[in-house]
Amino acid sequence: MxxxxxxxxxxxxxxxxxxxxxxxxxxxxxxxxPVEYTSEALLMPEMKSSESSAGDMLENYGGLLGLGSMGSMDLSKEGTIAPEVYPKIVQSLGFQHKLLNQDIYFSKLDTTVNGYNYFEDIRNLSLFEILLEYTLGLPSKIRSPEPPAPLPDWLRKEFDEAAVVELADDELEIIGAMQERISIELEGETGVLTVKATMPDAIAAAQVNGTVINMLKEFVKSYSTQKAKEDLVFAETQHKQARDRLEEVQGELASFLDQNVNLATAKSQAREQRLQAEFDLAYNMYNNVSQQLMEAKMKVQEQTPVFKALQAANVPTQKSKxxxxxxxxxxxxxxxxxxxxxxxxxxxxxxxxxxx
Structure with missing residues (x-):
């Protein structure tokens, strides 16, 4: 030494x-x-409990509404997305592609463009980025692999509209850069989500951060309530059919009673009994379908996730890089x-x- x-x-x-x-x-x-600004937001996603508040409410007040017992109602946690999956959603190609197609306002340039156009045509690379691009990034510029052939129309039609994302090489490169600019972290102990977005412009950073949060909310909401909404549409259709049938039978019974006030013959009495039985059946069916409709509505409400903003996306005043x-x-x-x-x-x- x-x-x-x-x-x-x-x-x-x-x-x-x-x-x-x-x-x-x-x-x-x-x-x-290059100078960069980072916008930060804090979110508290709703944690689904094992007991359903909507189910409790219908259990308590279902009798008053004339809907009978609600003991069989099951508002479970099916279709919910765990907060641990949120970072994967934000980093997915489909999410990033949709985000980059959103308009962003850049205050320094006083212009509004989508993310693709900004990174492809407007943003000026710094001297340091140019040096990196033509030194470390030179091998990727030299090799030029053949682009993959696009999907034929007949095959594209067989896929769901959101099942396949076709992106060019330059789009994938921009998406890769955007994925590094957005981060979402879940704090395991408290369940708080920290969402950050970094952009060369402070206002653009806040706008991108807010857009990410809104898109994430819509994605989780759509996924969580998709099955419940399909059940609601079916319940509404059945409810309309049951109501139309009840009104039809009720009208026939009323017309028959108006025309046969005394009911003197056995044939008239038999027809009245038959119409009354059809009315009772339609009425019971209408009540049962009304109960199912109420259950479906409450299921949609129960499955709709709630995000509490502990801190909204801020406009940063100090540069982060x-x-x-x-x-x-x-x-x-x-x-x-x-x-x-x-x-x-x-x-x-x-x-x-x-x-x-």
Whole structure:
């Protein structure tokens, strides 16, 4: 250790030169890196309990509504999405493709364009990004793989509209860059969602963050209530048919009673009994279908997720990147480490060469 300390002390000028070079490089990176702003929002998604408040309400007040017992009603948690899946939803290609087609206002440019047009045509690369693109990114520019053939029309028709996403290489590249700009994290202990969006413009960052939150809400809501809404449409159809049948039988019974006030013959009495039986059957059917309709409506309400905004998407006032002080500190220590390994490595090489 003493010899090593003496070696480093004797080479302090070289250490200073190497560290100074790293500091200059770090200063260039700090000055020429693009400025970015990060908008942050906090959400508290609803946690579904094992007991259904909608089911309890119908159980308590179903008799008053004339709907009978609600004991058989089951408002379970089917179709719900766990908050742990939300990051996967946001990072999916379909979600990102839809997000990049949304209009974004950039205050510095005083223009409104969608994400694809901004990153493809409007955004100017910084000097540091240009250097990276034509150094580390040069191999990807040299190789030009053949683009895949588009889906034929007959095959596309067989897929659901949302089942297949066809994207070009430049679109995939922009989506990859956008995926790095958006993050969503779930805090396991509290269940709070932290949603962040980073953009070169402060207002655009807040707008993108708000758009991500709204799209996520709509996706989760649509998924969670899809089955319940289909059941509601079916219940409404059955309810309309039962009501029309009840009104039809009720009209026939009323017309018959108006025309046969005294009911003197056995034939008239038999017809009255038959019409009355049909009316009772239609009335009971109408009550049962009304109960199912109420259950379906409450199921939709119960399955609709709720997001409480603990903190709305803010417009950042301070830039999040580049962190110039941190870059300079890291450059300084990187220079020290590089000079240490260079000097010790060269000294070991010289000693081995003398022995040989």
């Amino acid at each position: 003493i010899e090593l300390f003496r070696l480093l002390r004797n080479q302090r000028r070289l250490i200073a030169k190497i560290t100074g070079g790293f500091l200059i490089l770090g200063l260039a990176i700090a000055l020429f890196s 580049p962190q110039r002080i941190l870059i300079l500190i890291l450059s300084f220590f990187a220079g020290l480490i590089a000079s240490f390994f260079y000097i010790t490595g060269r000294n070991i090489y010289d000693n081995v060469s003398r022995q040989l």
